[in-house]
Amino acid sequence: MLGLLIAVGRGTARWLARVGALARFAFEALASLPTLPGAGRRVAARVLLNQLRFTALQAVGLIVLLSGVLSYLTISATITQLSRVGASELIGELMVVVIVRELGPLLTALAVVSRSGTAITAELATNTVLGEVRALEGLGIDPYHYLVLPRLFGCVVSVSVLIVLFDVIAVFGGFLAAVAFGDMSGARYLGIVLSNLTTQDVVLTMVKGLVFGAVIGVIPSYEGLSVREGPTEIPQAVIRGTVGSIVVIFLFAALIVGALQ
Amino acid sequence: MTPPLLFENVPLGRIRRSTIGGPAHLPVDAEGAFSLEVQAHQTVVVLGDEASGVNLLGGLVLALDRVPEGRVLVLGTEVATLDRLAQLAFRRKLGYLPAGDGLLQNLSLRDNIRLPLRFGSDYRPKDIEGRVDVILAQLRLTRVADRRPAQTNAEERRRAALGRALAFDPDLVVLEEPFDGLTERAAAELLELARGGEVSEGGRRTVFVTGQDLPALLRRRVDRQVRIRRGRVDVPA
Numbered sequence: 001m002l003g004l005l006i007a008v009g010r011g012t013a014r015w016l017a018r019v020g021a022l023a024r025f026a027f028e029a030l031a032s033l034p035t036l037p038g039a040g041r042r043v044a045a046r047v048l049l050n051q052l053r054f055t056a057l058q059a060v061g062l063i064v065l066l067s068g069v070l071s072y073l074t075i076s077a078t079i080t081q082l083s084r085v086g087a088s089e090l091i092g093e094l095m096v097v098v099i100v101r102e103l104g105p106l107l108t109a110l111a112v113v114s115r116s117g118t119a120i121t122a123e124l125a126t127n128t129v130l131g132e133v134r135a136l137e138g139l140g141i142d143p144y145h146y147l148v149l150p151r152l153f154g155c156v157v158s159v160s161v162l163i164v165l166f167d168v169i170a171v172f173g174g175f176l177a178a179v180a181f182g183d184m185s186g187a188r189y190l191g192i193v194l195s196n197l198t199t200q201d202v203v204l205t206m207v208k209g210l211v212f213g214a215v216i217g218v219i220p221s222y223e224g225l226s227v228r229e230g231p232t233e234i235p236q237a238v239i240r241g242t243v244g245s246i247v248v249i250f251l252f253a254a255l256i257v258g259a260l261q
Numbered sequence: 262m263t264p265p266l267l268f269e270n271v272p273l274g275r276i277r278r279s280t281i282g283g284p285a286h287l288p289v290d291a292e293g294a295f296s297l298e299v300q301a302h303q304t305v306v307v308l309g310d311e312a313s314g315v316n317l318l319g320g321l322v323l324a325l326d327r328v329p330e331g332r333v334l335v336l337g338t339e340v341a342t343l344d345r346l347a348q349l350a351f352r353r354k355l356g357y358l359p360a361g362d363g364l365l366q367n368l369s370l371r372d373n374i375r376l377p378l379r380f381g382s383d384y385r386p387k388d389i390e391g392r393v394d395v396i397l398a399q400l401r402l403t404r405v406a407d408r409r410p411a412q413t414n415a416e417e418r419r420r421a422a423l424g425r426a427l428a429f430d431p432d433l434v435v436l437e438e439p440f441d442g443l444t445e446r447a448a449a450e451l452l453e454l455a456r457g458g459e460v461s462e463g464g465r466r467t468v469f470v471t472g473q474d475l476p477a478l479l480r481r482r483v484d485r486q487v488r489i490r491r492g493r494v495d496v497p498a
Contacts, residue, residue, distance in 0.1 A: 040379075042379070
């Protein structure tokens with residue numbers, strides 16, 4: 001019994017230490033922003049543009065596919081049932097509450113974690129193992145400036161933009177499904193959706209974009225730079241970065257919903 | 262007059278990493294503390310095996326690692342006591358060639374040499390390009406300048422890493438295991454480039470080299486060799 005308690009205690013202490021180190025890393029990364037030297041801004045901006053290309057631009061196809069298929073499946077499966085009970089007007093609420101407000105941000109974040117979160121951890125872990133990060137510091141270049149901040153802001157901007165794209169495609173996919181499977185005109189469908197869409201939904205979507213993007217920028221970067229044992233630790237770091245990001249994103253999604261109720 | 266580099270009673274067995282990223286250090290079987298003075302314009306080589314602590318000395322000079330006691334004075338400054346930003350700025354005054362090169366694999370050799378100048382100086386882009394072209398020519402890298410490190414050989418990578426270290430034309434250069442895997446001729450050439458030519462007192466730059474071995478051809482070209490064992494200076498090698 002005592003052994004079990006000790007094991008649980010040790011595990012909890014390790015977990016808390018990890019959360020503390022992660023929070024410190026995030027704080028230090030943000031605190032380094034004002035100290036980015038003028039000359040370094042141009043270089044960091046170039047890294048940021050590259051990150052946007054990898055994280056946002058190259059993910060457009062995946063987001064369009066996920067969003068289109070999800071909205072098509074949701075609307076085509078529910079519109080017939082709703083029409084039977086004379087509740088086809090609910091399609092707008094369903095679209096806004098389920099897809100635009102909840103699933104859109106969540107699925108977009110998961111897609112970005114699986115593409116870019118894994119890539120960030122693997123890249124930074126490789127940089128670390130090869131001594132590149134230490135060399136940067138030895139040359140007087142802050143790794144927060146050159147490696148972390150461009151990835152953090154790249155992820156925040158990318159996730160926000162991709163969530164908007166996801167929602168637009170979802171509404172359009174629902175439009176096609178409503179016209180194809182329901183007895184609803186396209187104009188009526190759009191009217192219902194738009195009447196259900198409030199300013200709060202738009203604000204909430206933007207907040208989720210910022211929060212989820214920050215999570216994907218920070219956790220994979222932290223895990224990548226935390227590799228100490230060598231190349232064999234890289235896959236473990238990628239797993240820690242991916243799972244950690246997914247868990248924190250779901251927790252934040254639940255917290256945001258809880259805070260609004 | 263304070264020497265450009267001074268180690269005073271540094272316990273290498275109690276070293277702690279102070280960088281954001283980097284592999285863990287191998288344990289050092291140390292007894293006692295390390296002390297050494299490097300005079301201006303000298304080329305000093307410290308040799309030792311992996312467990313001796315020799316591979317920790319470069320990191321201590323740049324305050325990439327810290328120790329709880331003793332001190333390391335670099336150009337009269339105890340870098341470890343500066344705040345993080347001041348440490349980063351100070352390191353730009355030094356040249357650093359880390360063990361294993363530390364070249365960024367996703368940048369060409371030219372971009373690797375250009376990076377510290379673009380990030381840490383207010384030089385105009387045109388001046389930076391001119392400086393980079395001169396370094397590439399001096400190091401005979403112009404032909405392969407636009408290749409990435411993985412597309413070049415070990416000698417070219419080492420020369421590019423030296424070019425990056427010399428980007429700011431520093432007075433003090435720290436070289437970690439710079440000759441590993443190089444022919445004696447290539448190693449001698451690398452050392453001459455690091456010294457930056459001759460002045461009446463010795464080399465134009467002060468050069469501090471750490472490693473496990475020194476090619477025979479270079480033994481007569483350095484001003485001082487010391488051997489480190491169990492974290493302290495053993496006997497002159």
